[in-house]
Amino acid sequence: MNTPRLILSSDVSLAGQDSRILARLCSSGRYARVRRSVYAEAEEWHALDEPSRYGLRAAAFQLTTKRQPVFCLESAAMLWGLWIMGAPRKLHIQTSYANGGRSRGDVARHLEKPGDNIVACGPLLLTDKLTTTLHLITRLKFEQAVSVCDSSLHLVRYQRPGNIFTPVDIPTVEHDPSWNHDAPQGPPLLKSELLAAADALPKKAARNRAVAVIDFASGLSGSAGESFSRVRMAQLGFIAPELQHEFELRDGRKALVDFWFKDQRKVGEFDGRAKYLRQDWAGGKSTADRVIDEKNREDQIRAQNVGVFRWTWAEMQDLVGFERLLRAAGIPKR
Known part of the structure; x- marks a missing residue:
């Protein structure tokens, strides 16, 4: 594009x-x-698409402002590839006491003391991954905060090649400055890093909130949909599944499943559209071939005396319906 x-x-x-x-x-x-x-x-x-339009709005803002902006919160999260829901409505800009400035129109300014938490990604400046994650998990709803935290811990197996410019005295991050990442970028954070940063927060309520999210979070979650699903299961009182359990298939391949309920011998799979639409998955196969491969994979899992059940975004967002779906699959509550 x-x-x-x-x-x-x-x-x-x-x-x-x-x-x-x-x-x-x-x-x-x-x-x-x-x-x-x-x-x-x-x-x-x-x-x-929506993220690309958002990025163009950010580029337009950078061209017309006197000072180079530092993107933060949801704006920085998009550059880091963290799992937020859709493109934000506003451009989130970090400003210092010296620079000042007010929020207006589609620009939200957030006052922060100057620090060493700013990095460069191509021609863009943004808050580092740790700062971005911590600021978001203390502000967002719990399920959204878990999604962001999961993605910050997630070790990606592929990244786009970097194309980096190097501003003076600003650390650079080695990934493509794109607003349309479909996977987290940069090295994963550690829970110990996040907990140490949370412990330094000045307000007790923010510390408690951050620790609750970090404790629940897992770098094994493979998508925002999986993160949301895990929170919904906990909210409804169901037992916690094992994440990314590995099955060996009869054709010699290995298959990772989203959720594994060992005692019930049930596999739960969140059905997002990404795995059928992304061009860099499955060796560039067509959507039809991917669907066939997915069915073949599932058949080989079922052949091991394992039940498989699936759900979509809409089903997971409906708490009553999702509880009914999990009960029907034989998943017990705690």
């Missing part, structure tokens, strides 16, 4: 043309307004 070229009103004026022409082209449908005084070709803009 090609990134659209951003066109600034100030550039048009410097070229000796009337910058109001951009507004007219926007009204005619040829251009799209990315933010005030910044435009892009409408066809290219509308072809972008």
